[in-house]
Amino acid sequence: MKSPLKIAVAGLGTVGAGTLQLLDRQADLLAQRAGRRMVVVAVSARDRRRDRGIDLSAVRWYEDAAAMAADPEIDVVVELIGGADGIAQKVVDTALQHGKHVVTANKALMARDGTRLAALAEDKRVVLSFEASVAGGIPVIKTLREGLAGNRLARVYGILNGTSNYILTTMRETAHEFSEVLAEAQKLGYAEADPSFDIDGIDAAHKLAILASVGFGRPVDLDGVYAEG
Numbered sequence: 124m125k126s127p128l129k130i131a132v133a134g135l136g137t138v139g140a141g142t143l144q145l146l147d148r149q150a151d152l153l154a155q156r157a158g159r160r161m162v163v164v165a166v167s168a169r170d171r172r173r174d175r176g177i178d179l180s181a182v183r184w185y186e187d188a189a190a191m192a193a194d195p196e197i198d199v200v201v202e203l204i205g206g207a208d209g210i211a212q213k214v215v216d217t218a219l220q221h222g223k224h225v226v227t228a229n230k231a232l233m234a235r236d237g238t239r240l241a242a243l244a245e246d247k248r249v250v251l252s253f254e255a256s257v258a259g260g261i262p263v264i265k266t267l268r269e270g271l272a273g274n275r276l277a278r279v280y281g282i283l284n285g286t287s288n289y290i291l292t293t294m295r296e297t298a299h300e301f302s303e304v305l306a307e308a309q310k311l312g313y314a315e316a317d318p319s320f321d322i323d324g325i326d327a328a329h330k331l332a333i334l335a336s337v338g339f340g341r342p343v344d345l346d347g348v349y350a351e352g
Contacts, residue, residue, distance in 0.1 A: 125158060125159035127159060127160040128160070128161045128162065130162065130163045130200075131163070131165040132163060133166075133167045133211075134167075134168060134203035134211075139166075139168070140177055163182055164196065165197060166182050167185040167188035189214055193217050193221050197223060198223060199226060200214065200218035200225050202214050202215050207236065212236065215229075222247050223249060224249045226252045226255075227255070228253070228255035230329040233253045234329040238336065257333050264334075267338045268337055279331070283326070283327040283331060284321055284324075286314045286326075289308055290308055290314075290322070322352050324350035324351055324352050325350060332345045
């Protein structure tokens, strides 16, 4: 078996902590399928003291996520910070510039800057994976890139935001007011305390820009995507 693939994770919120748990729980299966073990060797997050329910004693902790992305011992950087600019963008840029593969679930970053980052990854001969930025566990990016590569697409459409889908469906079926259903969605954990990205169409616009860019093979100007809440 090949030497272990050394992974660094930037961002330890719900998704980041869940990723570490999954890599640990599925370690043997992943090693069998990939032909090498995948080992998390470094992490970075804002609050080191926060209890995340995972053992981080065996990994290096970086206060500076960008410095972690430049660590020569790391093979893959997983960016789970979020946001189209700031530290998330710096982490991805730094990792690619240093010849590291990048995995990100950052739809805002990919919608805004994906074309440039993809060109940088190609120039550095590394992989930029962003499957998790749209549709979670459904491999829609891979389907558009590979499975439908020989097809001429006419359009791309779908239900792109689960929170809005829940709210609209519930309003239709119960005749309840928007404010009531939104409050219920927040109580159930479907909507954030600040739900503006979901209910103003921003989240859906990010996802649509990514899908259109991949599906039609050309850059999409996010500012030109019409969104209405």
